Amino acid sequence: MGKALIPPDGGDIEGINLREALEQRYLAYALSTIMHRALPDARDGLKPVHRRILYAMRQLRLDPDAGFKKSARVVGDVIGKYHPHGDQSVYDALVRLAQDFAVRFPLVDGQGNFGNVDGDSAAAMRYTETRMTEVAALLLEGIDENAVDFRETYDGEDSEPIVLPGNFPNLLANGSSGIAVGMATSIPPHNVAELCDAAIMLISQPDSDVAALMQHVKGPDFPTGGIIVDDQTAIAEAYRTGRGGFRVRAKWHIEDQGRGTYLIVVTEIPYQVQKSRLIEKLAELVQTKRVPLLVDVRDESAEDIRVVLEPRARTVDAALLMESLFKLSDLESRISLNMNVLSKGIVPKVMSLGEVLREWLDHRREVLLRRSAFRQEQIRKRLEVLGGYIIAYLNLDEVIGIIREEDEPKAELMRTFELTDVQAEAILNMRLRSLRKLEEMELRREHANLSEELAQIDALMASEGKQWKTIAWQIGEIRKTFGPETPLGKRRTAFADAPTHDVEDLQQAMIEREPITVVVSEKGWIRALKGHVGDLSTLTFKTDDGLKFALHAETTDKILVFSTGGRFYTLGADKLPGGRGHGEPVRLMVDMDNEQDIISVFVHKPGRKLMVASSEGYGFVVSEVDIIANTRKGKQVLNVDGTAEASLCVDASGDMVAIIGKNRKFLAFPLEQMPEMSRGKGVRLQRYRDGGPADIRVFSRDKGLTWQDSSGRLYTRSMEELKDFVADRGQAGRLPPDRFPKTNTFGTPAIP
Incomplete structure (x- = not known):
């Protein structure tokens, strides 16, 4: 370990609790991040860096109709006066405000390379030029009329606005995103015309809920367009809670x-x-x-x-x-x-759509009152001066005499005509050219107009109804400027229902379709050979192993495996091991017990029905849709217990069932006597004293029953020839028809 730090001579060591110090300093950092970096103000929708950029551009007189200035000039003013951080971070924020693919309504009008939708970065700030857009001008409108509070800048040499007047619903219109400490915000952009309509509805109907507001605000409106495929219920829930998402x-x-x-x-x-x-x-x-x-x-x-x-x-x-x-x-x-934003610029809060709009409307009312009070004061001051001027014109010769002869003309004017200090000073500062006769008429006209305007402002300040009517008119003017008929205000993002496609169709679309031959050995090893192989005599197997199943398939198929435990497993044909080696054991690909064996392997055909049977002679019909397994565990279909096992699985296409027992007893019965189930033990197919079923076939009455002997010869018996063997399900049966194979099997493929 190193030496302990020793303070200089005369220094004192002050003990500080590490936990308290960390908590205090981390809290200070967290608050700074939340308040001054990551979360936007609900009133103007801006973070401090964006607000300072716009205010610096205002101070540089970069109005929409003014000329451009270098971005470096703006960035320099921002970091020098208001925002003492890195110039590149400030420039990046400036660039984003100018990108029409990043913000729905750009606040900065850029000239030069400001990046593109491919992700290319903007040119250096010394090359690009900027000025404000009409939207930015609306956000700053009235800032010189005491519309908002100001505070000292970081160095105390200047002042900056705490919030902008915000005559534009910027928070929802342009959106915002940021990550603070323990919280984050993500607000997509919206259509201004829709926001204006919703705000006007809130003014006339303050109790409007999200469902009512969504008559106007259908959903986000992204600068790059696209199609929103969420249903209206999900969108409404997101707007109601302030949390959600859009596909x-x-x-x-x-x-x-x-x-x-x-x-x-x-x-x-x-x-x-x-x-x-x-x-x-x-x-x-x-x-x-x-x-x-x-x-x-x-x-x-x-x-x-x-x-x-x-x-x-x-x-x-x-x-x-x-x-x-x-x-x-x-x-x-x-x-x-x-929608996690700063309410009143102080409290972080997740707001609903209505709460965000209400916060903006309340801010607009406060700005209206402050601007009106500022105008009131200006008019009163002007009326006071005009009153003095009018008195001076009515007594012009006497006023001139006092000014020429008195040592203290100001005091004498105030005494003689009962003027205020402001009025007397204004008279003394009058120009000689203003002493025209016409000037008096103009003064009286101005006095009358200002008096009328003052009366209107007084009435506005006294009536909340008139205040909201004025705000609604202002919002209506914004809607006209950025309405759906304008190029900037036209909705770009559409709405649609996502088409529903079968999951299987989608999975097959992602697999290259190729023919394969699936080979399963007696010991349960599986592999897939390329192409549809006819001659399998050259296949090699492990010692004491041989061919058990071989079937033609496509890589887009599903391969179904039926085990003696009565469970079906599903394998993707595209995921089978290749045919160069011996393959892999099926038991490693699915969760099949070692003591169980494979009864049948076949290609899944949607809509087909199968018949399954146990070694005790019980069984039922099941649809292939009900046996598809989505996990390695498979799907239990045929229930077996004790020493019984699943033993047969055959195609159930037809209307008659033929069954041959190991005791060489043959029975035929109608398929309608068999129940269709998705899982169970089933019903008795044939009665045995000893043994169980050897083979089963389902056939059609019209075509008759066909079997194949060991030499490959086919024999077909019609229903007339089989009438002595037809009985009800569950009977013992009788010896099979003439020429039935000694192997007690039908020989033809059980599942084609």
């Missing part, structure tokens, strides 16, 4: 190329998705063949986005292809909603 998809259409071929063209991508990274991800999906339906992707974008997707064949379902891409790429993105 946004790219906008696309089909371009016909003639001769049945087509291309998919993406024209809008989700908000905050970098196009270059999106293209890289799509190209990777093409290269790795994770989406075999897609063969090529091209970026043909100029000023507008145009991403071209080429399907593998003309028969590819475009909607299915896009659905698979939505799952695997940023063509679908989730935009979170967390």
